[in-house]
Amino acid sequence: MPRVSRSVLVTVVAASLVGGCATVKTTQSGAVGVDRSQSMLVSPREVNQSAEKQYSQVIAQARQKGLLNRDPAETERVRAIASRLIPQTAVFRPDASGWRWEVNVITSNQLNAWCMPGGKIAVYSGLIEKLKLSDDEIAAIMGHEIAHALREHARERISQQMATSAVVGIGAAVLGVGAAGADLGNLVAQVTFTLPNSRTHEIEADRIGVELAARAGYDPRGAVSVWQKMAKASDGGPPQFLSTHPSPDNRIKDLEVYAQRVMPLYEAARKK
DSSP states (O other), rough: OOOOHHHHHHHHEEEEEEHHEEEEOOOOOTTOOOOOEEEEEEOHHHHHHHHHHHHHHHHHHHTTTBSSOHHHHHHHHHHHHHHHHGGGGGTTOOOGSSSEEEEEEEEEEEOOOEEEEETEEEEEEHHHHHHHHOOOHHHHHHHHHHHHHHTHHHHHHHHHHHHHHHHHHHHHHHHTSSSOOOOOHHHHHIIIIIIIIOOOHHHHHHHHHHHHHTTTOOOTTHHHHHHHHHHHTTTSOOOOTTTTOHHHHHHHHHHHHHHHHTHHHHHHHHHO
């Protein structure tokens, strides 16, 4: 039998990993037309379970420090906005209405907000108070973060990292320098708190976010004004929970186009 080179072996195993990915469409396209197919290597159940554990830890720590939902009026305001946004998720994926949604406000000076897989939301008080956000602007931010969860961007990024780590680990083992791997829970935390979203993910979340806001009766142009506020507050750059791509100018232009596209949905929602 001919001897197989190490590089060929790594290539063959890498190809098998790619072949093991499931190609899925996580959401319907909606009025904004987001219809990109995605490759997944890990199941949604596993990611959601890990996200729920991570969320519970964050909330428990905030509660222990007296930072959880400290201002009842602010918490009620955020939850009221979420209660209008969440039903609109069914337009993009009907199963989202059955998620175990949670919405909390954490007292912090950070300009931050996120939505973990499965609908676990946190908004930081500094974001609301420092930027003096209107309800339309809060809805824009929450819609954006909810869109990441609907599109399962975290699961997609975890799948990409797992594939890369597996190939690196196999290559290292073949070369006799040890193995590499990653814990799913750590990956969920990384993609939520540390790693910036890709340009593609940010654009998808922006567009779906304005549609969710419009359908919920919030002015989708709030996405434009809140981005302008965030860029100004961050010396021309985005806060930590937003990617540096696309550029602020391009992002605002895209948001203006898509906010205008969903204005009929906003106007219809206001008449209900």
